[in-house]
Amino acid sequence: MKFNEPVSIQTIAQLINATVIGDVNGMATGINEIHKVEPGDLVFVDHPKYYDKCINSAATYIIINKEAPVPAGKALLLTDAPFDAYCTIVAHYRPFNKATSTINTTSIGEGTYIYPNAFIGNHVTIGKNCLIHPNVTILDHCTIGDNVIIQAGTVIGSDAFYYNTKKDRAVWYKKMPSCGTVIIEDDVHIGANCTIDRGVSHDTRIGQGTKFDNLIHIGHDTVIGKNCLFAASVVVAGCVTIKDGVTIWGGAIVNKTLTIGENAVLLGRTGVSGDLEGNKTYWGAPAQEASAVKREMIWVKRIPALWDKVMNNK
Numbered sequence: 001m002k003f004n005e006p007v008s009i010q011t012i013a014q015l016i017n018a019t020v021i022g023d024v025n026g027m028a029t030g031i032n033e034i035h036k037v038e039p040g041d042l043v044f045v046d047h048p049k050y051y052d053k054c055i056n057s058a059a060t061y062i063i064i065n066k067e068a069p070v071p072a073g074k075a076l077l078l079t080d081a082p083f084d085a086y087c088t089i090v091a092h093y094r095p096f097n098k099a100t101s102t103i104n105t106t107s108i109g110e111g112t113y114i115y116p117n118a119f120i121g122n123h124v125t126i127g128k129n130c131l132i133h134p135n136v137t138i139l140d141h142c143t144i145g146d147n148v149i150i151q152a153g154t155v156i157g158s159d160a161f162y163y164n165t166k167k168d169r170a171v172w173y174k175k176m177p178s179c180g181t182v183i184i185e186d187d188v189h190i191g192a193n194c195t196i197d198r199g200v201s202h203d204t205r206i207g208q209g210t211k212f213d214n215l216i217h218i219g220h221d222t223v224i225g226k227n228c229l230f231a232a233s234v235v236v237a238g239c240v241t242i243k244d245g246v247t248i249w250g251g252a253i254v255n256k257t258l259t260i261g262e263n264a265v266l267l268g269r270t271g272v273s274g275d276l277e278g279n280k281t282y283w284g285a286p287a288q289e290a291s292a293v294k295r296e297m298i299w300v301k302r303i304p305a306l307w308d309k310v311m312n313n314k
Contacts, residue, residue: 001179001201002030003093009061009075012042015092016085021067022075028061031089033162033176035239035257036202036221042089044082046164083164087177090201094179097122097140109146121157127186142198145186145208153193157182160200160220160238176200180221185209191216197238207244219256231268243278253285 006027013020029040034050037043037059044063045054054062061075063082070076079085103120109128114120118132121139126132127146136150139157150156160180163173180199184190184206191214198204199221206218207226216230219238226244234248237256242248245263254260254272261278271285283290 001032001090001094003028006040007093009077012061012089013077016063016077016079016088018063018077018079018085020075020077022070023060023073024075026060026075030201031086031093031179032059032201034059036199042077042086044086046082083174083176090177090179094141115152133192139198142182142184144184145188147187148184149189151190151192151194151214154190155195156184156190157198158195160197162200162220162238178220180204182206185226188212191232194218200238213250225262246278 006029009020009026009028010024012028028042031042032038034043034054034057037057039058039060041059042061042063043054043057043059045051046065051064051066051068055068055071060073061077063077063079063085065080065082067078068076099121103114104122105120105124107125109126109130111129112126114132115134117134118136123141124138126144127148129146130144130148132150133152135153137155138144142157159178162176164176165173178198178200180202182196182198182204185208187209188206189211191212193214194212194216196204196206196218197220202221204218204221205223207224207228209227210224212230213232215233217235219236219240221238222236222240224242225246228242228245229247231248231250233251236254239257240254241259243260243262246260248266249268251269252266258272258275260272260276263279264276265281266272266287267281267283267290270283270287273286276282276287281290282288284293
């Protein structure tokens with residue numbers, strides 16, 4: 001999440017009751033979780049396993065619960081509860097706004113038609129010549145391009161499935177507030193009853209010309225390229241990068257924080273657990289090149305005959 005304007009690190013420290021170590025005169029430009037941090041960002045860390053990763057990430061300002069060496073040009077904001085500090089900053093700079101009607105935004109392009117019973121939240125931008133079907137929900141701060149079709153029952157901008165986890169407290173999983181957005185580029189078609197989660201603190205993005213069938217789930221902070229084609233019941237987890245021209249057929253499942261290369265094809269019910277190269281066709285779980293899986297299946301079918309042959313030759 002980017003702030004409307006840069007905020008002094010001293011102002012942030014006062015807000016969260018933190019001590020600044022390092023560059024005390026810095027200006028923060030936003031706040032992000034570790035997978036999406038950029039220079040100028042704040043990030044929080046509250047577990048020793050991730051101290052070094054956060055301190056040496058692209059983030060300039062680290063909210064942390066232990067003193068540590070500070071790289072040049074950076075600052076630590078020392079506080080006992082970094083996660084609570086993160087939540088405080090998000091609530092302050094992106095507060096909850098109540099909806100006052102079913103269509104709350106004022107930025108709707110020429111030629112766009114919104115069916116009855118659709119809900120459009122605050123600070124939403126919708127481009128020209130779009131068609132928003134009944135019972136579609138587009139939540140706050142989302143951006144829809146031109147010539148976009150969103151079919152009935154789809155939800156754009158639902159909260160990320162993302163929790164701060166500590167098993168030494170009564171409630172193990174505490175919700176991390178979602179202050180990111182969804183950006184849907186021009187000429188995208190989205191089927192019925194799809195869900196596209198907003199980024200935790202950055203953007204979930206659907207590239208120009210991409211087409212979705214029904215019942216598709218896209219997790220937080222996932223970036224999908226241009227001219228992709230997804231069949232029904234595809235599930236994509238968070239922080240996935242899917243490059244241009246990828247085709248994913250029905251029922252495929254894509255795990256988190258991985259990359260699928262350009263023009264890859266995933267056949268139905270494929271399970272993806274790691275990065276995949278582009279310009280290849282994959283099948284199975286875990287995903288393998290489809291030609292290799294088919295050869296293996298042929299050999300498996302031959303096993304009974306081979307076994308009978310061996311036994312008959314004894």
